[in-house]
Amino acid sequence: MQRVGIIGYGNMGSSIAQRVKNQYKVYVFDRDKNITSGLKDIEVLPSLKDLTVQAQIVILAVKPQDLDAVLNEIKDYAQGKTIISVAAGMPTAYIEKALGNVKTIRAMPNMGARIGKSVTCLSKGAFASEEEFLYARELFNLLGATRNINEDLMNAVTAVSGSGPAYYFDMIEARPREYKNQPRKFLRDFIHLLTEAAKSAGFDYREAKTLSTLTGNCAEALLSETGLPPIQLIKQIASKGGTTEAALEVLHRGGSLKEAVGAALKRAQDLSRKEF
Missing domain, CATH: 3.40.50.720 (NAD(P)-binding Rossmann-like Domain)
Structure with a gap:
């Protein structure tokens, strides 16, 4: 072993x-x-x-x-x-x-x-x-x-699938009635938006759609299997000064998911060490 x-x-x-x-x-x-x-x-x-x-x-x-x-x-x-x-x-x-x-x-x-x-x-x-x-x-x-994944895309991965479940939970917090009335449509719409954001972060369409679908389904499974409210799950993902926090700040200012992913990507790049 x-x-x-x-x-x-x-x-x-x-x-x-x-x-x-x-x-x-x-x-x-x-x-x-x-x-x-x-x-x-x-x-x-x-x-x-x-x-x-x-x-x-x-x-x-x-x-x-x-x-x-x-x-x-x-x-x-x-x-x-x-x-x-x-x-x-x-x-x-x-x-x-x-x-x-x-x-x-x-x-x-x-x-x-x-x-x-x-x-x-x-x-x-x-x-x-x-x-x-x-x-x-x-x-x-x-x-x-x-x-x-090629390591050149790992910061984009962090911004899309690493932080992605928190974006889904935040959207539910912002639009609870829409989620309650049409949960399947809500998830489909989120996956579409995240796919477009992933493309803007550097993924081709196929990889963007795959990562976004897996991330959306993962987030929905976390909700149903843990029984925890979205806000509590967000707190477990977001850390102070991290990529998720950077993205959520954009969403809370009324920014788009594409802009939020861009902010998370920038934060991941800022965390990267360049002095090799």
């Missing part, structure tokens, strides 16, 4: 851990010990060093602003490991430079991971093999659908 270590046990880290723990030996580390107490079938380790040494695959499920500190702590133990980052806007080349040319894969799941309905796009760094990339995709298949 392969050993997977997850750094960060927030909404995404915990969703990944819970979905893969039956197929992998899972270790987790989070600086907030309260959120990792009492876990079942998951081993909580006391330090980043312990996790990196024990795991074969290390998943970086931390916010972009916290990534540098994590990389600095694990760099002496990362050689020979497969590093998978789900941090928005952070290129594989940045992680490779920080850790010393390690095998790195970038993944962008969304909150559908919680219920096995995620849309996860993956891209391979310079030093990961095709076999290691296949292993990573098999792992994320446990969370839902997966897509291979």
